[in-house]
Amino acid sequence: MKTLILGAGYAGLAAVTTLKPTPGLETLLIEQNAYHTFETRLHEAAAHNTRVTLPLAPLLRGTGVAWEQAKVDYVDLDEREVGLKDGRVLTYDKLVVGLGSVTNFYRIPGLAENATELKELAHADEIFNFVNRTFDNGYQGNRDIVVGGAGLTGVELVTELAQRAELLSKERGLPPFNIFLVEAGPKILPILDDALRAKAQKTLEDYGIKILVGHRLMQATPDSVTVQTADGEQKVIQAGKIIWTGGIQARDIVRGKNLEKGPGGRIVVDEYLKAKGYDDVFILGDMALALNQEGKPVPTTAQHAGQQGRTMGKNIMSLASGSPLMPYEPTTLGEFVSLGGLMAVGWMKLPWNQKLAITGGIAHVMKRASEWKWRSSIE
Known part of the structure; x- marks a missing residue:
């Protein structure tokens, strides 16, 4: 059984590192980078140049998975082929697509052209270099930073x-720059309850961050953004660097006549993560519109992508051996938001669907523990 796995993000990497050499199974991973990026820690790389990657090759030892460093150009499900940017075309018996998401700029004029994203290592490097330049004695120009989007990535x-x-x-010996956090919605961190959100907001205010909720970003230029309040008032904020973390959409790279897509371009899948209408195609991570036990879309988070990948890895081996597939059963174990240094807020799941709110250094430790758990699962 020739199986292609596209992408070594959280979902794809969890799938391949779950695999073991299996009779009749031939697996090839296609990934454009020679490393896996901890996307949930890119904010640390952007601010402190923290290392947030792991070499890919050592992670594949003992899995029986071959790997090629290449970029996917298109996926045609009706023709059962994967086109690569180098011109090659690959075929498959089973296909697993985990190519992630891209930034959604919502067609805001000038935003895509003038804002830096935070989706990959190069973006983090660009932000880090800008911050350092602004503290050079010879730097001329605006030093302030505008960050659009007050979800988890923007706040961290x-x-x-x-x-x-x-x-x-x-x-x-230079004064710090101003940081503006712009959010169209009425509050920051909508994933948290009111008490935890209040603690997070207080921490941001103590840092001197200027929080502008209820401000919709209307336009961006190379050195400014225009925002609009709920009552229609517009104002211009000058900035030396604009960063957009305000939304994502599934990578639009898969085509097929029977393909079914939902909000954000996510591909509809069944309980086995199988693309509806295509029995040999499985979709993981940000690209998949999987549903939880209440029939609601599974969040596009690293923990859910990892769960999907581990389920998929087991199911690939089951497919090769003719065993029944295991349904994907999502569970949210908790959510933690880093607030700089040893500060964090969040919650963890307790038995009987109870939640335990945690703040401060203990929350930081819990967040780090979840990251180490992920790392240990793939190494």
Whole structure:
């Protein structure tokens, strides 16, 4: 059984590292990078140049999986082929697609052209280099940063940037820059309950971050953004760097006449993560519109992508041996938001669907523990 796995993000990597050499199973991983990126820690790389990658080759030892470093151009489900950017065309018996998401700029004029994303290592490097340049004595120009989107990524990024600015300010004797966090919705961190959100907001305010909720970003230029309040008032914020973390959409790379897509371009899958209408195709991670036990879309988070990948890895081996497939059963174990240094807020799941709210250093430890658990599962 010739199986192609596309992408070594959280879902794809969990799938391949779950595999073991299996009679009749021939598996090839296609990934454009020679490393796996911990996307949930890119904000640390952006602020502190923290290493957030792992070499891919050592992770595949003992899995029986071959790997090629290549970029996928298209996936044609009706023709059962995968086209690569180098011109090659691959065929498959079974296909697993985990190519992730891209930034959704919502057609806001000038935003895609002038904002930096935070989706890959190159984006983090660009932000890190800008922050350092603004503390050079010879730097000329606006030093302020506008971050659009006050979800998990945006909030984690601004707190790390504020901490970095404070450190560089003390080292080099220059005042820190201003950081604006712009959010169209009425509150930051909608994934948290009110009490945890209030603690997070207080931490941001203590850092001096200027929080603008209820402000819709209307336009971006190379050195400014225009925002609009709920009552229609518009104002311009000057900035040396604009960063957009305000939304994602599934990578639009898969085509097929019977393909069914939902919000954000996510591909509808069944309980086995199988693309509806295509029995030999499985979709994972940000690209998959999987449903939880209540019939609601599974969040596009690393923990759910990892769960999908591990289920898929077991099912690939089952497919090769003719055994029944295991349904994907999502579970949210908790959610933690880093707020710079040793500070975090979040919650963990307890028995009987209870939640335990945790803040401060203990929350930071819990967040780190979940990251180490993920790392240990793939190494």
